[in-house]
Amino acid sequence: MNIHFISIGGSAMHNLALALHEKGDLITGSDDAIFEPSKSRLESKGLLPEALGWFPQKIHEGLDAIILGMHAKADNPELIKAQELGIPIFSYPEYLYEHSKNKTRVVIGGSHGKTTITSMILHVLKYHNIEVDYMVGAQLEGFDRMVHLTNENEIIVLEGDEYLSSPIDLRPKFHLYKANIALLSGIAWDHINVFPTYENYVDQFRIFTDTMVKGGMMVYNEEDKEVKKVVEESSNQIKRYPYKTPDYTVEDGATILETEEGEIPLEIFGKHNLQNLEGARGICFHLGVSEEDFYEAIADFKGASKRLEKIGENSETVIFKDFAHSPSKVEATTNAVKEQYPNRTVLACLELHTYSSLNEEFLKEYRGSLEKADQAVVFYSPHAVKIKRLKEVSEEQISKAFQRDDLIIYTEPKAFKDFLFSKDLSNTALLLMSSGNYGGLEFDEVKELL
Template identity: 60%
Template structure:
């Protein structure tokens, strides 16, 4: 099987390319820029493009599948050549379905928590040496590649993203998977640049539920009112399994899950993580993992990459980084952090740099998101606004939308870094929330 990737360097795309190479496929690709760690990982497998750019001559009639990444544009010259030749062109999710259409597909969806839940499921399955195919959006301990594709495995576990599939396929990715078993963790408006209204966004989840195969299973968060509305309105036939936050307690800084088998010590914290864990437990049940075996495995789960992930610092200071940037994720991370560290002085930093988070209309969603912290800081770059061709935003507007008078707002990275240097990292605890890097701030120092 000969495959060619247009925009091979993306975090998802390069993992799929590696998985296909490992499966024995002939893999080539192009991109106009490839960064680490994608670059080194592709090079190690011998599939890093020799030069950057788009080369229509790479597109030949003997290619079985063209896989098109979101980074490519509609006028991409390689894409144009593939169309000329009448080649089969797949989006990333479309090709994953092609690879799993004869398997039982387990799809984890939701505005928040889907990466963590998928990671928990894979951790438990790996712990008990139950082999499955999978795709997940974060680097996991004990896994070399975030996509695994085989001929023989019966199950494929997929993280289901509601974002667009490709430049020429504007369907949400998770609508292409047709799950046999699904989970929906929560619905909170996101990707405002694509889904202009909340109802437009919710509609993607209605379609997702409608895509569950007849007689399938949906595990869903019964504490989320929007999820419940979608599930109750569904007209197709599937089995419904609700879940909610389990009982737990915090003792001497350690979280213990209350179960029928006794208290189970955990390596993660936060009510949202325990809610995610409960969803993962129900999915694992569907995959033949008994509760006792689930609890045995989940004790050693330390979290998905960049999800309340502890950063080791030279000064032994307590610092966690979190990918949180959408309002619901920020609120969950802050709540968990404040609950875990009740006695310490708590600092929270949030970087706004996505299209949604920098939209004045969407900023309303961040009301009280940073409440409970002793020091709350929001950073956004005025240069980023210019690059995105967005109107300037005043620090006063940020404070107003967050409904937090004590909020510190920085729009210049140098000033933010100078403030950071004034803080005593050995005293207090720090929560750093961003899908970026705070203008190059080194969190290890």
């Protein structure tokens, strides 16, 4: 196949390009900005565009397909040329479906936990030498890429994102996969810029459930009331397998899973991660992995990149960074750290960085999310609010939304960094939550706090 990527530099897009190149397809691409690590990874395989920008001359009748990334606009000159020539155009998820339509498609969905659950499943399958195709939203230890595609593997494991597919395909990605086996971890309103009401957001998970292949299997978190309702009320003819938080204890900063196979010490921690583990176990069971084999493999799972990732520790201090930004993720992550370190001061720092988190109407969803933190800090950039063309939010609005009188708020990167580096972190668990970098904070620098 001769395939051209419009917007090849994105995290997901460049991984798909590398996967198809590895499979033997001829790959070209364009983008108007490419950053690390995408740049180096594309360059190493000879796939880095010679120049940045859009070049309609790259689009010709010899192409078998165009893969269109979300970063591109609907008036992109390369896209327009492809439409004029009648070249098949696929969004990222459309192409994954096209590749896997004759495979067993395992799709992991939910507002939170889907990257971690997908990572757990892949970790277990790799441990037991079970070969599958996959697409996951984070770089995993022991895996070269976030995407792996073959012609021969019979199963593909897909992280099912509810965000939009492409500039010309406004369907959520996970609607396109038509899962044979699926999982729903939880539903908590997110992406307010696309789904303006809670009900509209929940509808996307109803559609996902209804688009499953008839006779398929749904593994779902019965402790999430919305997930339970969506799955159990669906008229689709699917088999339903509920799961819930397994029994566990926390002893001296270590989480111990209680199983019929005995006590199993884990590298991960937090109630939400134990729920994720149980969901992953359910999926692995349907893929032929026994309970005993699952526990053997999962014991050394350390987590997905940026998901409650330990970046440093000494006898007095432990530092984590986490991709958490939505209210449910912030609450789950904060609670997990406090449960794991009940006798330490938990200093939780959250950057409001996304469209939803900086929306004045959505802010109230954060109420109570930092409650378990002993000290809570919120950082946001008024400049980012302007860039996103949102109505300005004030420190007073943020303080009111979180319902913490002692909430510390910073709007200047230097002031936040000065605060962080002036703190005595003795007997402290520091938690840095953001999908950004606090206006330029280098996480390697944070290790100097130890």
